[in-house]
Amino acid sequence: MKDRAFFTQDEPEWLERFSRLAAAFVAASAALVLAGWVLGAQVLVRILPNMVAMNPVTAIAFICVGFALWERIPAKGQPRSWKQKVAFILAALVVLVGTLKLVQCLTGWTFHIDRLLFSSRLAATDAHPASEMAPNTALAFLLCGLAVLTMDFELKDQSRPAQVLALIAGLIALLALIGYSYCAFALYRPRGAIPMALITAVNFAVFGLGFLAARPRSGIMRIITSPTNGGAVARRFVPMAIFVPWILGAVLLAAEQKAYFRSESAISIFAVATIFIFTALVWWHAKLLHKSDLDRQLIERERAEENLHQATANLERSNTELQQFACIASHDLNEPLRMITSYLQLLEERSKDKLDSQAREFIGFALDGAHRMQALITDLLAYSRVEAKGTAFEEIDCEQVFETALQNLRVAVDENKATVEHQRLPKVRGDRVQLTQVFQNLVGNALKFHGAAAPRIHVGANRHNGEWIFSVRDNGIGINPKDFQRIFVIFQRLHARQEYSGTGMGLAICKRIVERHGGRIWVESGPQKGSTFFFTLPVLSGG
Ligand code: ADP
Numbered sequence: 001m002k003d004r005a006f007f008t009q010d011e012p013e014w015l016e017r018f019s020r021l022a023a024a025f026v027a028a029s030a031a032l033v034l035a036g037w038v039l040g041a042q043v044l045v046r047i048l049p050n051m052v053a054m055n056p057v058t059a060i061a062f063i064c065v066g067f068a069l070w071e072r073i074p075a076k077g078q079p080r081s082w083k084q085k086v087a088f089i090l091a092a093l094v095v096l097v098g099t100l101k102l103v104q105c106l107t108g109w110t111f112h113i114d115r116l117l118f119s120s121r122l123a124a125t126d127a128h129p130a131s132e133m134a135p136n137t138a139l140a141f142l143l144c145g146l147a148v149l150t151m152d153f154e155l156k157d158q159s160r161p162a163q164v165l166a167l168i169a170g171l172i173a174l175l176a177l178i179g180y181s182y183c184a185f186a187l188y189r190p191r192g193a194i195p196m197a198l199i200t201a202v203n204f205a206v207f208g209l210g211f212l213a214a215r216p217r218s219g220i221m222r223i224i225t226s227p228t229n230g231g232a233v234a235r236r237f238v239p240m241a242i243f244v245p246w247i248l249g250a251v252l253l254a255a256e257q258k259a260y261f262r263s264e265s266a267i268s269i270f271a272v273a274t275i276f277i278f279t280a281l282v283w284w285h286a287k288l289l290h291k292s293d294l295d296r297q298l299i300e301r302e303r304a305e306e307n308l309h310q311a312t313a314n315l316e317r318s319n320t321e322l323q324q325f326a327c328i329a330s331h332d333l334n335e336p337l338r339m340i341t342s343y344l345q346l347l348e349e350r351s352k353d354k355l356d357s358q359a360r361e362f363i364g365f366a367l368d369g370a371h372r373m374q375a376l377i378t379d380l381l382a383y384s385r386v387e388a389k390g391t392a393f394e395e396i397d398c399e400q401v402f403e404t405a406l407q408n409l410r411v412a413v414d415e416n417k418a419t420v421e422h423q424r425l426p427k428v429r430g431d432r433v434q435l436t437q438v439f440q441n442l443v444g445n446a447l448k449f450h451g452a453a454a455p456r457i458h459v460g461a462n463r464h465n466g467e468w469i470f471s472v473r474d475n476g477i478g479i480n481p482k483d484f485q486r487i488f489v490i491f492q493r494l495h496a497r498q499e500y501s502g503t504g505m506g507l508a509i510c511k512r513i514v515e516r517h518g519g520r521i522w523v524e525s526g527p528q529k530g531s532t533f534f535f536t537l538p539v540l541s542g543g
Helices: 002-007 013-039 042-046 056-072 082-107 135-149 161-182 198-214 220-224 229-257 263-350 357-388 398-408 410-415 432-448 506-516
Strands: 394-397 419-422 427-430 456-464 467-473 521-525 531-538
Touching (some): 013 042, 013 198, 056 082, 056 135, 082 135, 135 161, 161 198, 357 506, 394 398, 394 432, 427 531, 432 456, 432 531, 506 521
Parallel strands (some): 419 456
Antiparallel strands (some): 394 427, 467 531
């Protein structure tokens, strides 16, 4: 919302300036009234001849409370100057003045604090009404003085009683102002007592606003100045709730007095107009809030997408770096390993006669270890090259790919007296070398992990939901379901090397290749129940 920008700074400076302006206005207008009393200028003390004047003690109390507010505006925590101490004393004096006047009004006490200055000019004359301090003025002073004294006192729920006191004083003033504008004496002249002067009412209203603006980040002001939707609602509706009925009432009252309407009609129009205006206001505001919520959601979604994008880019980068690292590391490891293997073989051949049987056995172990390491490195290299060294996809016939894999396994098939059957396999888009490797690894495992019976292997492909599901089924030793995930992780094997040879990389490589082709791989099996490995590949477009 647009108006949030006003309040997004840490401490809205313009509110502090407004508070100072209000304090200065209160003190200056009261000083003018006092000057009016000194000079005998009626226009300064009562504006119009038939209006109630501001009492001189009231004027002094306003100067005190205005000065006190001005001095107390700097936030707590700054060192207290002598002026601030004076401000406290003046606020306490204002409390005293208000209290004495109230006591006098309530008890009929003979001490009149408001008759201490210019006493001879205060009484009512034919030309002017009396100029005492009104009881509602005294009450408002009591509240304002107390508010300044307790300005920074905060309760546990972060509310500030001082703000409530200033608000009540402001409401008393508002009542008087509405009373003046409607000529409704009861509102500014309680129980027939002397009325509150118009300038006095204006001064209290200005003081109340200035007081609230002095601490824009605490108590009720915390919500009003907050950049939240709650803050926006408060900022829009509080002024509307005061001014709309006030102005509407004044207009209708004037119309009724001029006999345009009867009072029942005026009240009905007031009710209907208030309902209409506030419904329109609520609707307009609901629309704004709705839009601002949508905007916020959009921003949040964009931010989330941006984060996701960033995270994906980071992941891709680190993945590439890791692949390069694995590729370079395994490539460089091969060199020294080859040297170890060849010198061990040389040693074995040349010193065959000079070495005893134990030494030859040790060399045999070392050579075996070196060969194993070579196999591991080769597989690791193959794994790391799936992404980096894969060729561009082309249309390939899986029938041919499978035949090539079977050719490569011919010796193992014969040795194990295995039977290998297969269905007609489809054409797909992919990397010929890598898909050959997948078939070779899966059929190779089916040959390797056989039980007592000769291996019987079946390779098939079924079309389902827009993809080909390939299967490689055997009658071998099977796999425990708890190991279904583990076997696809690099270097994970379920058997000792003495039982079944291998590096534990075959299925990890298959998984990587299948995923590169946009497919999935999984196994269904049980101990001694044979295994079926499945993998999917997308159906050729138009196929
Ligand atoms: P390797 O064959 O080198 O051990 P693989 O990654 O190909 O590595 O397989 C991992 C493990 O999964 C094997 O060690 C084996 O325990 C199990 N496995 C794979 N294929 C089969 C199969 N057809 N039948 C039973 N177990 C299998």
